[in-house]
Amino acid sequence: MSTIAKAVDADGHIMESLAEMAEYAHPAVKELCVKPQNFFRTPFPTLDGVHWPNPETYNEAHGIMGDQEAASTHRKGSGEDWLEFLEKADVEYSVMYTSEGLTVGALRSVGYAVAVCQAYNDYVGDRYRGLSDKLLPMALIPMQSPKDAVIELRRAVNELKLPGAMLPSSGLPLPLGHEHYWPVYEEAARLGCVLGVHGGPNGGMGLDGFDSLAASHVIHHPMGLMIACASMVHSGIYEKYPDLKVAYTEGGSAWCTIFLDRMARNAELQADMLGFNKTFEDYLTGGQILIGCEGEEPTLEHLIKRVGIEAFAFSTDYPHEVDFAAVRKQINATKELSFMDDVQKSAFLGDNARRFFNLG
Numbered sequence: 001m002s003t004i005a006k007a008v009d010a011d012g013h014i015m016e017s018l019a020e021m022a023e024y025a026h027p028a029v030k031e032l033c034v035k036p037q038n039f040f041r042t043p044f045p046t047l048d049g050v051h052w053p054n055p056e057t058y059n060e061a062h063g064i065m066g067d068q069e070a071a072s073t074h075r076k077g078s079g080e081d082w083l084e085f086l087e088k089a090d091v092e093y094s095v096m097y098t099s100e101g102l103t104v105g106a107l108r109s110v111g112y113a114v115a116v117c118q119a120y121n122d123y124v125g126d127r128y129r130g131l132s133d134k135l136l137p138m139a140l141i142p143m144q145s146p147k148d149a150v151i152e153l154r155r156a157v158n159e160l161k162l163p164g165a166m167l168p169s170s171g172l173p174l175p176l177g178h179e180h181y182w183p184v185y186e187e188a189a190r191l192g193c194v195l196g197v198h199g200g201p202n203g204g205m206g207l208d209g210f211d212s213l214a215a216s217h218v219i220h221h222p223m224g225l226m227i228a229c230a231s232m233v234h235s236g237i238y239e240k241y242p243d244l245k246v247a248y249t250e251g252g253s254a255w256c257t258i259f260l261d262r263m264a265r266n267a268e269l270q271a272d273m274l275g276f277n278k279t280f281e282d283y284l285t286g287g288q289i290l291i292g293c294e295g296e297e298p299t300l301e302h303l304i305k306r307v308g309i310e311a312f313a314f315s316t317d318y319p320h321e322v323d324f325a326a327v328r329k330q331i332n333a334t335k336e337l338s339f340m341d342d343v344q345k346s347a348f349l350g351d352n353a354r355r356f357f358n359l360g
Contacts, residue, residue: 005346007331008353009094011198011249011292011315014124014137015077016100018042024126025119028112043116045103045171048201050213068323077319079131085318086134089327092350093359095196096128096137097166097249099320102200104140105171113142117152125160136357138196139165143172146180150187157193163357164194167246169224170201176228177235189241194290194357197228199250222251229259229289233280238288245356249292249315254299256284256291260306284311290356295334295348309344313353 022033025043032043070076071085082094098104101120107113117140124137139156141149149165156162165188167176174180176197188195199221202210210216225248238244259280267277283289284307292315293300300312314334316327334340334349354360 003342003346004335005350005354007089007091007314008350008357008359009091009316009318010247010290010313010353010356011196012082012094012096012318013077013099013320014096014128015075015319016098016120016123017075017078018100020127021119021123024122026115029116029119042100043119044100045106045201047103048203048216049208050202050210050216054213068319069325070319071324079128079135081319082128082135083132085324085327089316089324089331091316091327091331093134093136093353093357094316094318095163095247095353095357096124096135097196097198098124098138098140101140101166102168102198103171104166105143105168106201106203107142107144107171110142110145110148113144114148114152116140117142121152121156121160121162125156125162129161133161136163138163138194138198141165141184143167143181143184146183149181149184153184153187153193154191157191162193164188164196167195167197167228169197169199169221169228170204175231177231177233177237179235182237182240185237185241185244188245189243192243192358194245194247196247196249197225197232199224222255225249225251226255226258233263233278233283238283238286242288245288245290247290247292247313247356250317252299253291253293253297253303253312256280256303257299260284260303281307284308290352294330295337295340295345296330301339304339304344309340309347310352312348313356314349 018033022030025033029043071088072081074080121139128135128137139162141152143149153165156165202216202220205220205223207216207220229248263280267279289311291312293312318327335345
């Protein structure tokens, strides 16, 4: 009999219905959700110039994401679809991130950012979290104004019962470790919730000239996480707020090897000059950071040997780049991995995320 714990998804995705979200929105936001003839056709900025269908490979019968097996007959990525997904894939919980709102960091009007985050949170709080305590949407908070972000984070956690909030990996005018954002980290630590840095648009990373999504995709998700993590680690927020917990998702695990090597080198050679002598191993084993990834990633074996399994958690990305069949395959493949024992497989597939997100 298998002793491997039931899976927990550390990074699933909500596929928003803007028509549904409009029901929860301020009229200024609602108009952008329900009037496609409007010059502005969405309440959120678009991703970037390479996230568009390729006419050379597009198959109208399958859509932009290709031939995918859905978990249900409900709207893909809806709360109802997700509930059937959890049951059929034998996944206990899903921590869920926005799709439309990955660009929330690019908003410049503070008042509008506040309004769209409130609308989104009310929407997912009702249509996902309100549907089941197994669906755990991460809130959007207006990081453009930390004092407003604190208020919305508190509301999202205390009133809407969301597990925490997403931090955009690009778009904000200052790096995430900047002291400007520290009130948000102080409040998250006080609340005991999780903040999740999620890969998103590729703007501001030197990729603006790329005309290939495939080329950009190699770099932009892990690069966004690396920029955010380097800034947050070297700002000292993890020392200042020892109860702060941050997940880094949608970039895999391989970027961690660069941080392990480069930060160890800094600690060895430049501690006196930089005033910083911790290694990334210290952070990956300290309980404040979680890395969302897949079990089949070849680099994961190397990372587990170096730092252990506790910082890594299974992520599906359903229903974006993978479909229902792919997730089932991922879970089964992870259970068969030769470089993990059953205790490590349980930790990776479910127990690490349960602990990090306080799921019992």
